[in-house]
Amino acid sequence: MTVDRFDVTVARLVMILVIVCGWTPSCRLSGQERANPVSAPAATPAVPVADSRGSESPLEGGKTPQGIVLGVTVEGNDAVKESRIFAELRTRVDRKFDPEVTKADVRRLYKTGLFRNIKTLTRSTPEGVYVVFKVFEQPTVRYVKYIGNRYYKDKKLDKETGLKVGDAQSRFNVEDGRRRVEEYYRSKGFVKATVTILEGTNPGDRGVIYVVNEGPLVRVGRIEFVGNDPDLVRDGRLKSLISTKTPILGYFIRGQLDRSKIEEDTERLTGYYRSLGYFRARIDRELSFDESGNWVTLRFIIDEGQRFRIRSVAIQGNERFTGESLQDQLKLASGDYFNLSTMNRDVGMLRDLYGGQGYVYADIKADPRFLEEPGQLDLIYKIEEGAQYRVGQVNVHIAGEFPHTRESVILKRLSLYPGEIIDIREVRSSERRLKSSQLFINDPSQGRPPAINVKPREFDVTADDVAVNPPLTKRRTLGRGQSPSRLSRDP
Known part of the structure; x- marks a missing residue:
């Protein structure tokens, strides 16, 4: 057994040598030729193949040198190592000479940025062709x-x-x-x-x-907010939104002044105020240095402006549910101050409502529309219900080096049954049960956590309506299921 392993190892090494060197005499000659370039008969002059930009020049008698490449040498390099140059060349010993390959070599050498001029010369002999790359280096950084x-x-x-x-x-x-x-x-x-x-x-x-x-290291000693309504937004809430912080433990940890972060903080505070309905809020910043120049007070000056109220709330595109029943579920209503977070929660609620009835691809968007009246807007929810779906085929894909979990164990943790109307909330609930079952890896650094994907057959005739994909996809086993189908819209 030891001999066999040794033979395999040798074979692998041989394969590597073949890949790297081509297993040709060039492996043996390249080092010698670089140290002692092979000279051709003196009667055969050097012939330019390409000018400084790789364009073809007239050759001897208008003919391109023919034959096998007998040697490749580099001249003129000083700071750039010869191995660095040869790494870019495809003109190799024991290969047929090709001027197009040589011109491509020149282009690659120029792209390195190491040379300001490159010339390629050939020397023909009855046995073959010798190629010389004459390089003129750019100044290089030596320290x-x-x-x-x-x-x-x-x-x-x-x-x-x-x-x-x-x-x-x-x-x-x-x-x-x-x-x-x-x-x-x-x-x-x-x-x-x-x-x-x-x-x-x-x-x-x-x-x-x-x-x-370097100058002095400047730290932020204080952060102040001027102009904010404390009954609406307290300083502590605003400080939690920004990345600029004052030092902790007195001096040594964090607190360095970074002007780019202050700009980001200003934009973040502006976005927060506008999410509360202050669409014309403006925020400026001010820096005050102390006498030592090592500490600074950062002051955000806030002009809140007028807060917008919702004049009316409307729903468009709904057919499955009545407008009144949907509006009863909304948190934002006429007369309320606009709030982006509440509006987004209402959109999510509408998606869950439709998703619970099989409309898993319902498209719901909120459209705030400003009015001529100052401080007023209308809020419209646009709904594209799409088709209603039910559970069809349920396939389980188990991955890992040696998966031992039975598919039935996974299926028992799913509250999804073929033939039933899909409830997107049950899909998420089933996914949570799989993650908390400790059967699969939940660490993203080790692989994907368990996931449930819903795919309608109309998009992919081979797709499964529901697929459970545990992490590290290396081996898959197909589970059971029935054919999926789409429900017709209720009359």
């Missing part, structure tokens, strides 16, 4: 240094700039790295931080040096 950084180490700033030794050195990359470092400092509370470029933008520069002036 990246930072001066003045005390709070963050060089390794952390390297991640922010994205610059690495060996990358093409360009004014754009260096300036972009400067901007990234400066933005990073300011997002961490160093709001007065500046970063300048000492080296890296001049043609003769071989590296990049940034000078960092």
